[in-house]
Amino acid sequence: MLIWVCALHCEAGPVIDYYRLKKSHEVRAFDVYHGDDMLCIVTGIGKLASAAACAWVAARCEREAALAWINLGVAGAAEHELGTLFVINKIVDAETGQSYYPAPAVTTSLAASACLTLSLPSDEYREDTLFDMEASGFIYSALRFSSAELTQSLKIISDNRRQQTGKNRQRVSELVQAQIESIDRQAAGLLRLKQQVAALEIPADSWQQLLSLAHFSQTQRNRLRVLWRYLGNREFESQALLRQLAAHNTASAIIATLEQISYRDSEEL
Amino acid sequence: MVSCVYIESAVRDHPRASQLLQRLRKLPLVEIDHYGEVFNPRAQNFRLQKQNPAIIIAHKNKGQVLAAPEGYGLGGEHNYYFSHMLNCLYDCRYCFLQGMYQSAHQVLFVNYEDFGEQIRQTAARHAHKPVWFYSGYDCDSLANEPMTRFTEYFIPLVKSIDNAWMELRTKSTQVRSMLKQEPVNNIVTAFSFSDAVSHARLEHGVPSIEKRINAMSRLIDAGWPVGLRFDPVVYHRNYQSAFVDLLEQIFNRIDAQKLHSVSLGSFRLTRDHFRSISRLYPEEPLFAQNMNLDNGIISYPLDREREMIDFCETQLMNHIPAQTYHPCEWHG
Numbered sequence: 133m134l135i136w137v138c139a140l141h142c143e144a145g146p147v148i149d150y151y152r153l154k155k156s157h158e159v160r161a162f163d164v165y166h167g168d169d170m171l172c173i174v175t176g177i178g179k180l181a182s183a184a185a186c187a188w189v190a191a192r193c194e195r196e197a198a199l200a201w202i203n204l205g206v207a208g209a210a211e212h213e214l215g216t217l218f219v220i221n222k223i224v225d226a227e228t229g230q231s232y233y234p235a236p237a238v239t240t241s242l243a244a245s246a247c248l249t250l251s252l253p254s255d256e257y258r259e260d261t262l263f264d265m266e267a268s269g270f271i272y273s274a275l276r277f278s279s280a281e282l283t284q285s286l287k288i289i290s291d292n293r294r295q296q297t298g299k300n301r302q303r304v305s306e307l308v309q310a311q312i313e314s315i316d317r318q319a320a321g322l323l324r325l326k327q328q329v330a331a332l333e334i335p336a337d338s339w340q341q342l343l344s345l346a347h348f349s350q351t352q353r354n355r356l357r358v359l360w361r362y363l364g365n366r367e368f369e370s371q372a373l374l375r376q377l378a379a380h381n382t383a384s385a386i387i388a389t390l391e392q393i394s395y396r397d398s399e400e401l
Numbered sequence: 402m403v404s405c406v407y408i409e410s411a412v413r414d415h416p417r418a419s420q421l422l423q424r425l426r427k428l429p430l431v432e433i434d435h436y437g438e439v440f441n442p443r444a445q446n447f448r449l450q451k452q453n454p455a456i457i458i459a460h461k462n463k464g465q466v467l468a469a470p471e472g473y474g475l476g477g478e479h480n481y482y483f484s485h486m487l488n489c490l491y492d493c494r495y496c497f498l499q500g501m502y503q504s505a506h507q508v509l510f511v512n513y514e515d516f517g518e519q520i521r522q523t524a525a526r527h528a529h530k531p532v533w534f535y536s537g538y539d540c541d542s543l544a545n546e547p548m549t550r551f552t553e554y555f556i557p558l559v560k561s562i563d564n565a566w567m568e569l570r571t572k573s574t575q576v577r578s579m580l581k582q583e584p585v586n587n588i589v590t591a592f593s594f595s596d597a598v599s600h601a602r603l604e605h606g607v608p609s610i611e612k613r614i615n616a617m618s619r620l621i622d623a624g625w626p627v628g629l630r631f632d633p634v635v636y637h638r639n640y641q642s643a644f645v646d647l648l649e650q651i652f653n654r655i656d657a658q659k660l661h662s663v664s665l666g667s668f669r670l671t672r673d674h675f676r677s678i679s680r681l682y683p684e685e686p687l688f689a690q691n692m693n694l695d696n697g698i699i700s701y702p703l704d705r706e707r708e709m710i711d712f713c714e715t716q717l718m719n720h721i722p723a724q725t726y727h728p729c730e731w732h733g
């Protein structure tokens with residue numbers, strides 16, 4: 133699942149339209165929009181809101197094999213042109229001084245920048261960093277559920293010393309909309325990485341079928357998981373394996389059979 | 402492909418850092434306080450990161466020279482290791498670095514003079530006795546040579562210390578900078594080889610066996626002491642014929658009488674490293690083989706290991722003088 137995290141509806145709108153995400157009517161804590169392998173959550177302003185929303189949505193996605201995140205929003209900068217899109221490579225929380233580093237795992241031609249997350253709005257422009265109000269809360273929370281390679285922040289300049297978009301929501305949406313193709317390319321790269329991670333996991337249905345064959349202790353489950361992940365990733369057909377295992381009715385016999393298959397298979401390297 | 406450069410603010414003006422930044426000037430640059438901020442956090446995926454690692458330019462504050470682990474080395478009495486960089490350009494699936502570090506980024510330390518000072522002090526503590534300094538424990542000694550210019554500093558340094566010996570351990574072909582220098586008797590370049598099957602399946606990004614034999618041969622011709630390391634030997638169905646072929650390939654080109662040392666050891670990892678790496682690569686046959694846990698180390702069952710080592714030793718002895726052979730002793 134790829135999760136878009138936006139503070140405001142006007143930031144999320146172009147993403148929701150582009151991917152044709154549908155509003156979820158079951159939940160009330162945050163506005164959430166769903167699509168295939170993707171959702172967008174509108175968190176409200178501030179790092180605490182962003183952190184809370186990430187934790188809340190991650191808990192609802194706990195059955196997903198892997199989560200990837202994009203925090204998309206607008207930011208201020210001293211000199212950069214309005215509408216410029218940046219991938220963030222360093223996030224500093226202004227209050228705590230804590231730094232975070234989204235890992236640069238997606239190959240990109242986008243400009244990169246640091247971003248300072250402030251607790252209160254400010255019009256004090258700094259030369260060497262963008263500034264926003266969410267990124268540090270977002271990454272603090274998202275890194276509990278995903279690795280730094282799957283946790284990205286994209287910021288579009290909405291204010292600089294000369295021009296301010298301020299609370300003009302329509303204009304914010306236009307700035308995001310103008311970059312939607314670049315944003316989509318970044319998202320596609322991230323989705324590919326996420327799929328690499330997810331593909332290594334055991335499909336929930338075959339795992340449940342396997343567990344139903346016998347009673348496994350926790351240690352046996354751990355061993356079973358290693359063997360099943362290996363064979364699944366070597367493209368052994370799970371239903372054929374399950375049929376073969378059905379003849380054995382003890383956990384140790386099932387594990388011994390899977391071990392023999394793995395040992396034989398791995399001798400070729 | 403390198404994705405970006407992190408640099409500790411304190412080394413921005415260091416001459417070696419400036420050289421590196423010049424080479425890497427087209428990449429995004431991120432300033433950090435300490436390399437551990439980027440290198441150590443837990444929420445990193447080594448496997449994903451390895452696809453586009455970053456370079457971290459840093460200062461090593463302490464512990465530049467450390468005592469080598471028990472059993473590491475060529476049987477000398479005083480063994481130390483040092484790492485001018487952490488992690489590697491190559492991607493060998495059996496490499497313990499994947500389990501040791503959270504991050505696949507390459508850390509390049511620039512304060513060589515501090516390493517040099519510790520090497521001098523350590524050698525002085527064992528005056529008149531040979532002291533071995535192993536490079537290439539946390540990295541490949543030469544693979545990043547065009548960037549690190551490691552040999553330019555460390556070869557003259559070790560040459561100037563009477564009782565110091567240094568091993569450079571490598572799978573690279575980067576010998577050009579050494580060939581520009583006079584050979585030094587107490588500096589051994591040890592080339593690691595696996596058979597062609599293991600090389601093709603497990604040593605991603607490593608130069609071909611042929612190219613490495615070429616590099617070895619050029620160093621020998623120039624008068625440099627050179628060693629051979631067959632470690633780790635990995636089990637597969639055809640390991641015997643593949644090992645025999647590898648030896649043929651090497652000794653067709655290399656005069657065994659000119660070798661400084663040869664060592665051999667079978668695949669092994671600490672339990673923790675094995676667990677972390679096999680979690681990263683659940684589809685990897687190497688980790689699905691029949692293994693045993695012995696004293697915190699995961700390795701082949703004793704009878705298989707014995708059979709592999711006996712076979713490989715016997716084959717080796719058909720080529721090399723017995724006194725150059727040093728088995729890797731790791732069973733307690």
Ligand code: SF4
Nearest residue numbers: 489491493496540541
């Ligand atoms: S060359 Fe050595 S250090 Fe580099 S990945 Fe291979 S085993 Fe590890």
